[in-house]
Amino acid sequence: MPQRRSHVAPSAAQTELAVALTALRESLDAPVEFPAEVIAEAEEAHAAAPERDLRDIAFATLDPQGSRDLDQAFQLERRAGGYTVRYAIADVPGFIEPGGAVDAEARRRGQTLYAADGSIPLHPRMLSEDRASLLAGVDRPALVWTFALDDAGTVSDFRVERALIRSRAQLDYVSTQAALDRGEDGLWALLPEVGALRIEQERLRGGASLNLPDEEVVRAEDGTYAIERRRPLPVEEWNAQLSLMTGMAAASLMLDARTGILRTMPQPDEKSFDAFRLQTEALGRPWISGEYGEYLRGLDREDPLTLPVLEAASMLFRGAGYVAFDGETPDSTMQAAIGAPYAHATAPLRRLVDRWTLAICLAVSRGEEVPAWARDSLATLPALMQESGQRASRLNSATVNAVEAALLTPFVGSMIDATVIESRGERATIQIAAPAVTASAPLPTGAKPGDVVRLKVVRADIGRGEVDFEI
DSSP states (O other), X not given: OOOEEEEOOSSHHHHHHHHHHHHHHHHTTOOSSOOHHHHHHHHHOOOOOOSEEOTTSOEEEEESTTOOOXXXXXEEEEETTEEEEXXXXXXXXXXXXXXXXXXXXXXXXXXXXXXXXXXXXXXXXXXXXXXXXXXXXXXXXXXXXXXEEETTSOEEEEEEEEEEEEXXXXXXXXXXXXXXXXXXXXXXXXXXXXXXXXXXXXXXXXXXXOOOOEEEEEEOTTSOEEEEEEOOOHHHHHHHHHHHHHHHHHHHHHHHHTEEEXXXXXXXXXXXXXXXXXXXXXXXXXXXXXXXXXXXXXXXXXXXXXXXXXXXHGGGSOOOEEEEEESSOOSOOEETTTTEEOOOOSOTTTBTHHHHHHHHHHHHHHTOOOOHHHHHHXXXXXXXXXXXXXXXXXHHHHHHHHHHHHHHGGGTTXXXXXXEEEEETTEEEEEEXXXXXXXXXXXXXXXXXXXXXXXXXXXXXXXXXXXXXXX
């Protein structure tokens, strides 16, 4: 799916939207600013001493353009019989004093929130966007995972250690994909090769990637808001495989130590599989045989019916949560979509739980006891992450709803064409092409997913984030 962007033009609707987004931010009890004692402690924070100096390694980061909170840097090289992959993660555990003011505030926030008019960070920006961030051209402490992969992309060995690194380049997805498409060489050269091998390993594990188009509210330089929808670029999927590989390694370390926290998701039940099969048949793209992950990977991304199929498949990717354990491994350890035990370990600047994962894995890899602060607070993490996840979900959905209502304000009283993505009884999820809006609407008689229907926009309430249609 090509990138599509629909703008809210400067107008009364734009002003009303700005007021609505401000009110939404205030309703979440998620202040941008930090208490004075948190700022003071962050200013005094110093990184833990590194065990190794890896500044001679040519790491690079790969993120959305303009990012400042850089959690990961990679370095790939070919070796006899396979590859060496180094994945450096920002050493947030080394900066934060357990039980201190920064720690307490991070536990209250849970994760960085991304609003339409800026982010609400997990940590003070002097840490998350400066001294702890893996910015290019400066020395930074990191927790470096080193993987030995064979020529099929299977991990044969790995280790994690505290080190000093210096990233050589801050890459972004769009320009890096363009450079790859042009055949240019660079720090990214082996990423397609290693990424493709890891995707094949995912297939062999029975894992599945949904890869729905991204939906993001962005703010233009002129102050207008837009909804941008685009399919993840191949370079993003290859890069994500490095993060998944690290998360699986972290899970294995914690399971061996019988102490840690996993990100789990149950395998879909047969009722869900049966419902999904019926939907694929109704769409004319039947899932007949094989694993559902293999079926999803084989969909033609240029087929207009692929989006409705992927939306229907989202019912299979439910029930994700966190499971903390100490002394005994949990009964359920699998993340079904990944096809293996998995832990969040690669975004400590933006997600609270990763700091625990990294601290535990570093101790286990050294043969040391798990830090008491991490062990004593493990049981509190699932609830903290669930609460922050719900806050992030509310912010995202309410922001998108408000912007979509603003986009449709000029169309009130007019007819508009929409594609049915999913039907539920007498209502449907619809996709409007211009402006790019996904909404709920009455389902015309006989219409089914994939059909284009004509609807009348009868109301657009920006403050409530609601849009009403009539058949």
